Amino acid sequence: MTQVVKVQGLQKRFGKFLALSDVTFTVEAGEVVGFIGPNGAGKSTTIRTLLGIIKRDAGSAEIFGKDVWKDSIEIHKRISYVPGDVTLWGNLTGGEIIDLFIKLHGAGDKEKRDYLIKRFELDPKKKAKGYSKGNRQKVGLIAALSVDSDLYIFDEPTSGLDPLMEHIFQEEVEKIKESGKSILLSSHILSEVERLADKVVIIRQGEIVETGTLDELRHLTRSTVTLETEGDVAKMATENGVHDFTQKDNQATFSADNQQMNDILLQATKLGVKKFEAVPPTLDDLFMRHYEG
Structure with missing residues (x-):
């Protein structure tokens, strides 16, 4: 299988605090990897490093065989990302923001957008400043799922969603998985990871403590x-x-x-x-x- 994501010996410091001390894992083509750990373990720091938002101090990190820091613009053309707390432009409507995200990505499907707006029960005509946290998450998810990407990165994507919307998200991710796309899913909801993931990576205090398929780990x-x-x-x-x-x-x-x-x-x-x-x-x-x- 082709390695879509390859992280080797990743390290990151914030002052004297060592946030990532030795992070190593891969995401193969067509694979869903569950990235789990408690708050402060290093999940979001790892993901932000992969997105080229922060620069690593040591180790290597590649997506599509390209360096995540040097080649971030090229990499971003082929990925979709949803953070755990989506920030929106308050005076734009949800529909306008979704369309903007799709246009920026350049590979959107308006029919799928309309389908997802209906599925997630979002009012696209309402201004974003009037949205609850759950509805802000829906905007991010709809925008990410409406575009055709080779890698989807979700960092606590269902934060603020009710159980019904969590279930709909899981169904949509399963469809992406069936189409052969790669997914890195960071989540506190272990049942969500257990349902979707082919492989699990557990991080603790900036280090990977366990990696493997669910069957392997159950042994x-x-x-x-x-x-x-x-x-x-x-x-x-x-x-x-x-x-x-x-x-x-x-x-x-x-x-x-x-x-x-x-x-x-x-x-x-x-x-x-x-x-x-x-x-x-x-x-x-x-x-x-x-x-x-």
Whole structure:
């Protein structure tokens, strides 16, 4: 696959504060990468560096094989970007602003614009100074989704949107994904990332602490098992790979190492299994593993 985004050893300081110490990841052609981490972890700093808004102190960052700082104008012709807090011209209407963004990009689709305005339930005739935060986000999203780009960068794009609008955004991103476009999605909504992303990059204190597909990352966390047996289920508490064992009557709940799951199930059958449910770990589980404590 062709690497659309390539970041290697990225570093950025603001005075004495080291915002990015060693950021390395890639976005392949046609891939959706979920970029997650709490406030202050370095997500927006990384994205602003990729956009050529701020200059890196060390490392390399390329989009379409071009340097993000030196070639930012050429790069911007092929990307769409939506920040977490869209700032608009107050005296222009939402429709006028969308049309301006589309014209500046140069590859807009007015039919798609009209479709998206209707889908996101935006009043395009209302002046931007009268918009709520959610409606300002809608203007940014509609403008970005109305143009044909090779890379879409979303930095907390659904901030301020209600759950219905979040769902519509996710559906529209899935359409972009199906058309083979690349997407870098930074989001606090882990279910959103889990639904859309092919790969997840977790950043903590300016460093990448985990990278991989969801399936790859799930091997690193434990499944939650609910087990009911005819025999004494308490015997399962000492099995290898069983953790956080709790019991009520003859039903137990525990977390289990995935690589030990076959042996755990084998031992459970010796007790006469009446119920066995194994829930794979979620992205939330993986995320919290890196931030607890």
